[in-house]
Amino acid sequence: MRIAPHALTAVAAISVALLAGRVYQPAKAEEAPPLTQNQIAVLADQAFAAAGMPAGLTTPEAIPVQIRRGETFEQAVRRTGIAPEEASAVAATLSNAMDVNAMRAGQRFETAISQPRGGRGEARLIGLTMRTGPATQLTVSRSFDGALRLRALEEKVTHETVVLTGKVEGSLTRTARREGAPADVARAAGRLFSHRFDMDRDIRANDEFTYVFGRTVTENGRTIGTDGLLYAELKGVAFYRFQPEGAREPQYFDATGKNTRSAFMRTPLERGFRVSSSFGFRRHPIAGYRKMHQGIDFAAGSGTPVVAPADGVVVEARRWGGYGNWLRIRHSNGLETGYGHLSRYASGMRAGQRVRQGQIVAYVGSTGASTGPHLHYEIWRRGQRINPAGVRTTEGTVLAGADLAAFKAEKARIDRIRAAGGERRPVVQRAAVEGLRPAQG
Structure with a gap:
């Protein structure tokens, strides 16, 4: 009896499966997870780019463009090397969604340009992307037949209230930034704590801190906005944000409703410094003899921000002898x-x-008579220099009445968020950008 070759193959496959202790089962295709709208848009862009790239051209190269002063959008596109008629076609396509003539100098957009192989001929625009808002953008890409296609993309936006905890490693501000706090939140917390602590001497490694702040993020995790610091705690000292009735801006209070803002911050630096020379007699590092040092020196890196320790008015900002660049x-x-x-x-x-x-x-x-980067800090009282470390000022007021009741309600809300580890809610999108209009046709 003759047996067909494919039958022998099937018998051999079944025998191997039985010897391995398994029952043969046909392969099943696993269902692919559903794609998000943003993933679909990315895949579509890739498909259009691949389909629209004519033969004889190189792989598209990303070329960023910024409109210059006195330049039109079309002229800016032409700087990528494409033909004038193609730049006109791109401008005409984009004008279906926005007024390209209203674009100002400084407007940025990204282009994908393919160059001719062998160096002959003109470049070809494969795609263009222009952001029209924090979470919206317009794209121009080539369709399968080579025509230009316009599409508006909008990412989903979520507002998060984040509870961030960590332990100090080096500078408090730098630690908070490494842990994910936005720059404005880290700076605000540093200013608050400088009312209560000497940021150089009182803060130690492994001191725990907690920040609560709000931010708006896209579905790709990109932060497009923050709404400031709601709560900050360090070494058992906590601040809650609250805006009393009639106040021009929010303030910070302790758990009892006492304003944490003192009349004077303890230091004019928020981070990255140490006291290198105190007030009093010392051996001058340049003159070499004992001399009265009528201020405090803070060793810090060049470029470290200096902040005003209290509200005031600038008296002078000028060059002044050995002080170098001087501010009073x-x-x-x-x-x-x-x-x-x-x-x-x-x-x-x-x-x-x-x-x-x-x-x-x-x-x-390190301007003037200086041996290295540092801040020389002085305080006068009625024209006489005094020791900055000895300045004592009164602290803020205590809330009462309706303000105190409203503060307690806000404090309870923030405490609930802390206990829950944060919260999230979707954000309704609004207008994209000035000059944007509905697409025609």
């Missing part, structure tokens, strides 16, 4: 502060400029 600020109660050896001033720092407590006013440097 007048505060209330007959107090003035001075800052020497600065590398530069913050924008707008000039005589007559009003500053707020915690506002960056300058940056650490």
Whole structure:
């Protein structure tokens, strides 16, 4: 009896399966997980790019473009190397969704450009992407027949209230940033704690901290906005954000409703410093003899931000002998502060400029008679230099009545968020960008 070859193959396969102790079963295809809208859009872009790339051209290269002063969108596109008529076609396509003539200098967009193989001929635009809002963008890509196709993409946006905990490793601000706190949240917490602590001497490694803050993120995890610090705790000292009736901006209070803001911050630096020379007699590092040191020196890296320890008015910002770049600020109660050896001033720092407590006013440097980057810090009381470490000022007020009741309700809400480890809620999208209009046709 003759047996067909394929029958022998089937018998052999079944025999091997039985010898291995398994029953032969036909292979089953696993269901692929459903794709998100954003993943679908990415795959579509890749498909259109692959289909629209003509033969004889290189793989598309990403070329960022920024519109220059006095330049139109079409002229900016032409700088990628594509033909004038193709740049006009791109502008005409994009004009179905927005007014390309209203684009200002500085507007950025990304292009994908293919070059001709062998160096002959003109470049070809394969795709263009322009962000029109924090979570929206327009794309121009080539369809299967080579025509330009316009599409508006919108990412889902979620608002998160984040509870962040960690242990200090080096600088508190840098640690918080490494753990995921936005820059404005880390700075705000540093300013708050500087009212209660000497940030150089009182904060130690492994000190635990907790921050609660809000942020808005896209479905890809990109942060597109923050709404500030709600709560901060360090070494058992906690602050809650609350805006009393009639106040121009939110303030921070302890658990009893006492305003944590003191009239004077303990240091004009928030992070990355140490006291290198105290107030009093010392051997001068340059002159070599004992001399009265009428301030405190903080060793810190060049460029470290210097903040105003209290509200005030700039008296002078100028070069002053051995002090190098010098800044002096007048505060209330007959107090003035001075800052020497600065590398530069913050924008707008000039005589007559009003500053707020915690506002960056300058940056650490080594100008003048200096042996290295540091801040020389002085305080005057009614024209006489005094020891900055000895300044004692009153703290803020205590909430009462309706304000205290409203504060307790807000404190309870923040405590619930802390206990739950945070919260999330979707955000309804609004308009994309100035000049955007519905697509025609």
